[in-house]
Amino acid sequence: MSLKALPEKDGDTSGCGDMADKLITIFGGSGFVGRHLVRTLASQGWRVRVAVRDIRKAHFLKPAGDLGQIALVPASISDPASIAAAVEGADAVISLVGILYESRKRTFETVHEKGAELVARAAMSAGVRRLVHVSALGANANSPSSYARSKAAGERAVATAFPSATIIRPSVVFGPEDGFFNRFGSIAQKLPVLPFFTDTIPHLPGGGGPKFQPVYVGDVAAAITAAVSDPHHLGKTYELVGPRVYDMRDIMQIVNRETMRNRAIVGLPYLAAEIPARIFGFIRTLVEKIPPVSLRAPFLTPDQVALLRLGNVASGTLPGLEAFGITPTAAEVVVPTYLKRFRPIQQTKRLRLQHRNG
Numbered sequence: 001m002s003l004k005a006l007p008e009k010d011g012d013t014s015g016c017g018d019m020a021d022k023l024i025t026i027f028g029g030s031g032f033v034g035r036h037l038v039r040t041l042a043s044q045g046w047r048v049r050v051a052v053r054d055i056r057k058a059h060f061l062k063p064a065g066d067l068g069q070i071a072l073v074p075a076s077i078s079d080p081a082s083i084a085a086a087v088e089g090a091d092a093v094i095s096l097v098g099i100l101y102e103s104r105k106r107t108f109e110t111v112h113e114k115g116a117e118l119v120a121r122a123a124m125s126a127g128v129r130r131l132v133h134v135s136a137l138g139a140n141a142n143s144p145s146s147y148a149r150s151k152a153a154g155e156r157a158v159a160t161a162f163p164s165a166t167i168i169r170p171s172v173v174f175g176p177e178d179g180f181f182n183r184f185g186s187i188a189q190k191l192p193v194l195p196f197f198t199d200t201i202p203h204l205p206g207g208g209g210p211k212f213q214p215v216y217v218g219d220v221a222a223a224i225t226a227a228v229s230d231p232h233h234l235g236k237t238y239e240l241v242g243p244r245v246y247d248m249r250d251i252m253q254i255v256n257r258e259t260m261r262n263r264a265i266v267g268l269p270y271l272a273a274e275i276p277a278r279i280f281g282f283i284r285t286l287v288e289k290i291p292p293v294s295l296r297a298p299f300l301t302p303d304q305v306a307l308l309r310l311g312n313v314a315s316g317t318l319p320g321l322e323a324f325g326i327t328p329t330a331a332e333v334v335v336p337t338y339l340k341r342f343r344p345i346q347q348t349k350r351l352r353l354q355h356r357n358g
């Protein structure tokens with residue numbers, strides 16, 4: 001969706017209402033949410049500076065804006081000098097950096113807490129007026145998941161270093177490059193079943209597994225853009241969720257329908273996820289000690305199983321997309337546009353023929 005620049009409020013000069021020639025620095029701009037956000041900010045007239053570890057991997061962002069509107073600068077979330085250089089002269093900063101699993105080199109604490117704190121401190125020292133920090137729905141200091149605990153610690157660190165920061169907690173984000181529906185689409189393509197995990201007997205009420213409220217990446221990008229543009233959002237925390245709550249069985253039914261695979265949807269106990277996740281996690285820590293070996297992302301870690309089990313729906317106590325004037329987009333509207341790549345080739349061809357013959 002497109003969102004017009006929001007005006008500053010009378011007497012409040014801490015927002016960035018007039019975007020002409022305003023400079024914004026984004027950390028984590030090369031990721032899934034980042035690529036949509038860079039495009040949205042550029043369309044609103046911001047000059048966008050994307051701070052990345054590897055500039056070559058972020059060149060794809062350049063066409064998202066006019067000539068010279070998007071600049072790539074090298075920065076590491078663990079290097080204060082590079083962060084300071086990246087925020088120098090910026091009117092606003094957005095911190096999107098996040099990881100889904102830990103490795104020998106990067107832990108949740110170093111990325112979600114220390115990294116977020118370094119960005120917030122650097123933004124404060126540089127006199128940046130607006131900071132938006134992207135956390136996650138379910139961030140909680142008492143969570144059984146270390147991902148969720150580290151996100152809560154990051155929020156605290158940011159609020160201490162930059163009290164007027166806006167904290168955004170998105171639910172599971174969906175969109176063409178997501179790691180959620182695409183992952184299940186890929187499973188539907190490769191396996192004869194679509195498994196999900198549940199604490200209850202699958203066919204009893206409530207046996208559809210944990211509940212989720214996925215939010216569209218375009219809505220998240222629009223909300224973050226509004227957050228940096230309007231001082232009304234200073235110092236507030238938002239939970240960004242989609243319009244509908246689904247359990248895992250509902251999600252698998254969407255995947256089945258859109259991939260035209262008609263797989264059997266099978267509820268399994270969590271142990272079926274936990275045991276392999278622990279075994280592969282143990283092997284991974286051993287292999288990681290061999291320096292030249294570079295590992296692919298793990299399929300599921302024990303911490304991700306813990307997170308999955310909790311589900312991910314709005315608490316109902318914090319404002320959401322409506323506070324930005326955004327009507328949440330339903331998964332059913334967008335997911336079909338990209339899950340179709342997992343359809344059997346014959347079905348795709350048949351559809352094309354039907355379409356051509358009217």
Ligand SMILES: NC(=O)c1ccc[n+]([C@@H]2O[C@H](COP(=O)([O-])OP(=O)(O)OC[C@H]3O[C@@H](n4cnc5c(N)ncnc54)[C@H](OP(=O)(O)O)[C@@H]3O)[C@@H](O)[C@H]2O)c1
Pocket residue numbers: 027028029030031032033034052053054057075076077078095096097098099106111134135136137169170171172173174
């Ligand atoms: N996607 C979701 O469903 C979802 C849900 C809730 C919250 N969030 C949060 O939203 C934010 C953006 O998510 P996303 O889906 O866009 O994530 P993503 O696609 O994995 O992108 C993460 C970004 O962080 C950067 N990054 C990771 N580790 C870094 C490090 N050590 N130093 C510097 N940069 C680093 C990555 O750069 P490289 O390319 O260099 O690795 C990438 O640009 C994250 O904070 C995430 O936790 C996402």
